[in-house]
Amino acid sequence: MDTPTSVSLESPRRLVYRHTLPIRIMHWINVIALSLMLFSGLQIFNAHPSLYWGNRSDKGKELLTLGAHQDSAGNLVGTARIGHHEFTTTGVLGVSKGSDGTLEVRGFPSWLTVPGPGWLAMGRRWHFFFAWVFVLNGLCYVAYSLARRHLQRDLWPTRADWRGIGHSILDHIRFRHPHGEEALRYNILQRLAYLIVIFVFGVGIVLMGLAMSPRMDAVLSPLVEAVGGRQSARTIHFIIAWVFVAFVLVHVFEVLISGVFNQLRGMITGYYKVDTGKVNTVRPEETISAEERSHD
Amino acid sequence: MTDRRSFLRIAIIGTASLIVAGCDRISQSSWGPKVLDRAEGLNRRVQALLAPSSAMAKEYTEADISSVFHPNGTTMPNTQAYQALMANQFRDYKLQVDGMVTHPAMLSIDDLKKLDTRTQITRHDCVEGWSAIGKWQGTLLSAVLDHVGADPQARFVVFHCFDDMDVNTPYYESVDINEARHPQTLLAFALNDKPLPVPNGAPLRLRVGRQLGYKQAKYLSRIEVVKSFDKIGDGKGGYWEDQGYEWYAGI
Numbered sequence: 001m002d003t004p005t006s007v008s009l010e011s012p013r014r015l016v017y018r019h020t021l022p023i024r025i026m027h028w029i030n031v032i033a034l035s036l037m038l039f040s041g042l043q044i045f046n047a048h049p050s051l052y053w054g055n056r057s058d059k060g061k062e063l064l065t066l067g068a069h070q071d072s073a074g075n076l077v078g079t080a081r082i083g084h085h086e087f088t089t090t091g092v093l094g095v096s097k098g099s100d101g102t103l104e105v106r107g108f109p110s111w112l113t114v115p116g117p118g119w120l121a122m123g124r125r126w127h128f129f130f131a132w133v134f135v136l137n138g139l140c141y142v143a144y145s146l147a148r149r150h151l152q153r154d155l156w157p158t159r160a161d162w163r164g165i166g167h168s169i170l171d172h173i174r175f176r177h178p179h180g181e182e183a184l185r186y187n188i189l190q191r192l193a194y195l196i197v198i199f200v201f202g203v204g205i206v207l208m209g210l211a212m213s214p215r216m217d218a219v220l221s222p223l224v225e226a227v228g229g230r231q232s233a234r235t236i237h238f239i240i241a242w243v244f245v246a247f248v249l250v251h252v253f254e255v256l257i258s259g260v261f262n263q264l265r266g267m268i269t270g271y272y273k274v275d276t277g278k279v280n281t282v283r284p285e286e287t288i289s290a291e292e293r294s295h296d
Numbered sequence: 297m298t299d300r301r302s303f304l305r306i307a308i309i310g311t312a313s314l315i316v317a318g319c320d321r322i323s324q325s326s327w328g329p330k331v332l333d334r335a336e337g338l339n340r341r342v343q344a345l346l347a348p349s350s351a352m353a354k355e356y357t358e359a360d361i362s363s364v365f366h367p368n369g370t371t372m373p374n375t376q377a378y379q380a381l382m383a384n385q386f387r388d389y390k391l392q393v394d395g396m397v398t399h400p401a402m403l404s405i406d407d408l409k410k411l412d413t414r415t416q417i418t419r420h421d422c423v424e425g426w427s428a429i430g431k432w433q434g435t436l437l438s439a440v441l442d443h444v445g446a447d448p449q450a451r452f453v454v455f456h457c458f459d460d461m462d463v464n465t466p467y468y469e470s471v472d473i474n475e476a477r478h479p480q481t482l483l484a485f486a487l488n489d490k491p492l493p494v495p496n497g498a499p500l501r502l503r504v505g506r507q508l509g510y511k512q513a514k515y516l517s518r519i520e521v522v523k524s525f526d527k528i529g530d531g532k533g534g535y536w537e538d539q540g541y542e543w544y545a546g547i
Contacts, residue, residue: 036319039312047425055419055429058362116317117320120423121536122329125336125542126319126323126332213547214419215343220347221354231426231427
């Protein structure tokens with residue numbers, strides 16, 4: 001996508017070809033891969049629902065544990081323990097309904113794990129298959145984006161972007177979304193979010209996954225020790241997975257409030273509708289005050 | 297607001313449940329696992345490329361050793377043969393080595409100690425996710441293979457164990473010849489400077505430095521050098537492999 005510079009004043013609205021076919025395909029492959037890796041990852045986590053720091057899993061040194069015990073009446077109680085704080089989470093964490101409807105001891109509930117029932121071997125197969133899909137898809141994305149200058153042009157922040165960061169933050173807090181031509185280019189927060197998600201968290205979660213592999217550790221041990229050890233790598237892998245969940249929630253929220261139909265059409269057909277009636281200049285976003293950006 | 301929130305909750309749980317249910321059907325289909333299994337071969341090949349077969353697992357210091365080395369799986373084999381050996385502190389124990397070898401042998405722990413031994417402090421990573429560090433002392437499996445004259449045509453070493461996982465289903469494992477001849481692949485008889493305790497696999501267990509815990513077969517009774525493990529157990533190369541776990545456990 002590039003910022004179109006011609007503006008037709010006759011038609012106030014026009015469709016702009018915003019996302020190319022490869023980008024759209026890679027986006028949706030990523031949706032599938034990330035979802036299945038999260039679900040199968042939680043299945044794998046359930047095999048030992050505790051996190052540690054360092055190289056060892058010492059009893060009593062858990063950073064987080066999803067556990068279970070019986071109360072005086074003999075009922076199962078699920079708990080989430082973070083450091084020294086324990087929360088009762090029966091029904092969701094620690095103890096939840098299995099596929100047959102009865103309460104069972106399990107870290108994450110069956111509606112969040114692939115497969116649904118506790119089945120570590122199958123969870124690993126799903127996870128490692130989609131890990132390859134995620135990695136290869138990600139490599140294709142970076143290669144394509146570099147070749148088509150999508151990364152350099154649309155994601156790498158310009159000086160003007162940096163200067164507008166305060167403005168952009170205020171707009172986001174007020175849920176004001178750019179309209180017209182301005183909606184076609186990513187603002188500084190979008191640029192930073194995408195770059196960090198791809199190159200910090202995307203690369204990081206893969207490296208932390210590899211750092212858990214005993215064979216890879218024969219060559220990756222400097223990295224493993226740098227982050228504190230294999231159990232630290234596992235903990236970071238888990239945290240980044242939830243950072244991805246948080247990113248997706250914000251991403252979907254922004255799509256919902258900035259014109260869900262238009263955004264979805266953009267990512268499915270490539271065409272994104274811009275309201276060109278109001279904006280008749282060629283961009284400079286700094287000159288357009290928030291009031292001028294009308295809301296639908 | 298409450299309505300909207302409960303609607304959202306139902307929508308999220310419903311969508312997730314649908315995905316999970318769909319995946320469960322694929323997991324139980326005949327083709328699904330086969331497709332997913334393609335990743336195992338890819339992992340094995342790519343990892344062999346990135347971490348060559350000579351690469352060594354990290355060795356730790358005494359200070360890193362776990363105070364308790366958590367025993368997993370069988371912790372007390374109840375087979376008669378094992379119980380009889382244990383009653384006599386394993387003094388009558390002999391490891392049977394056969395298969396594609398020129399001199400099949402019965403080796404006592406003392407016989408094994410006369411071959412090349414090695415001490416290493418390495419990390420044990422369970423498929424469940426936890427790790428423990430222990431100091432292992434044992435005989436190099438490569439020394440044993442040389443001692444019995446393993447056939448160069450052989451491709452795998454199979455480890456038969458004393459412990460029954462189900463009725464007449466003894467634990468077993470296998471590694472390829474490269475892994476078997478790796479300098480950190482030991483038949484370990486000591487853990488943390490003491491004879492191997494029963495929960496950890498007494499009197500002899502396998503240590504493979506660069507694979508997951510279930511490869512590290514405990515309670516070894518016999519080592520068999522083979523060309524193929526198709527006819528052993530259910531033919532997948534190990535007890536857990538027969539239950540659907542990957543034969544290649546480097547990840």
